[in-house]
Amino acid sequence: MGLFRKKLKQEHKIMLQAERAGGALLPEYHRATAECPHPEHWHMYDSMTAEAEVLEFLRSLVTTLKPGLIVETGSFLGVSTLWMAEGLRSNGFGKIISCEFDPVIFTKAQERIASSDLRNFIELRNESSLEMQVSGSIDLLFSDSDVIIREAEVRRFLPQIRSTGLILLHDASSHLKTVRQAAISLESEGLLSCIFLPTPRGLVMGQKREGRV
Numbered sequence: 047m048g049l050f051r052k053k054l055k056q057e058h059k060i061m062l063q064a065e066r067a068g069g070a071l072l073p074e075y076h077r078a079t080a081e082c083p084h085p086e087h088w089h090m091y092d093s094m095t096a097e098a099e100v101l102e103f104l105r106s107l108v109t110t111l112k113p114g115l116i117v118e119t120g121s122f123l124g125v126s127t128l129w130m131a132e133g134l135r136s137n138g139f140g141k142i143i144s145c146e147f148d149p150v151i152f153t154k155a156q157e158r159i160a161s162s163d164l165r166n167f168i169e170l171r172n173e174s175s176l177e178m179q180v181s182g183s184i185d186l187l188f189s190d191s192d193v194i195i196r197e198a199e200v201r202r203f204l205p206q207i208r209s210t211g212l213i214l215l216h217d218a219s220s221h222l223k224t225v226r227q228a229a230i231s232l233e234s235e236g237l238l239s240c241i242f243l244p245t246p247r248g249l250v251m252g253q254k255r256e257g258r259v
């Protein structure tokens with residue numbers, strides 16, 4: 047019988063663990079890096095959801111920048127979506143479109159968002175970031191899906207991002223090299239200006255070079 051048990055997808059395993067933990071905060075346990083030698087000073091709900099301090103930062107960015115349209119790739123359980131939506135509620139306007147392509151995870155996120163009073167600020171879609179069509183200009187892109195497609199996501203949405211907008215790439219630590227390297231490539235091509243925030247999993251803040259006012 048054990049032989050035929052389907053191996054649980056890593057994301058589903060973390061989703062079940064997160065449900066069991068019931069929203070308890072843990073010390074961040076991603077490994078120390080040269081730029082962030084003490085990850086244990088940060089907190090996390092689970093290893094997929096952004097660090098608790100990064101969630102607070104996202105909400106503050108939303109209240110600081112007053113975006114009309116936020117696009118998020120990789121909703122997972124909708125936690126970062128809800129934190130950004132809290133910022134939108136404080137602003138009193140704006141919308142976040144977030145996509146999750148795994149149907150099981152999408153259903154969980156959808157339940158959570160439907161039961162929240164922030165739901166009117168959120169449009170959750172069960173589709174891939176590489177296929178999602180968004181109309182209008184994007185003020186904030188939070189790229190947090192699969193690390194190997196982050197560069198493609200930025201390239202795909204770049205023409206729609208305002209020159210005053212912000213591009214955030216999560217998981218850009220020197221340990222998780224792929225996203226960091228993507229940001230470095232986009233920067234060396236002259237497409238973005240980036241700063242690398244030394245958080246446990248790494249967060250790049252980028253802005254388009256083209257059209258700077």
Ligand SMILES: C[S@@+](CC[C@H](N)C(=O)[O-])C[C@H]1O[C@@H](n2cnc3c(N)ncnc32)[C@H](O)[C@@H]1O
Pocket residue numbers: 057094095096119120121122123124125126127145146147148151173174175176190191192195
């Ligand atoms: C790191 S988690 C997102 C965490 C979430 N942003 C948060 O902080 O609460 C990444 C999610 O992206 C999803 N994903 C992977 N590839 C995707 C794609 N091409 N389009 C949309 N979602 C994708 C995964 O299923 C996973 O749930």
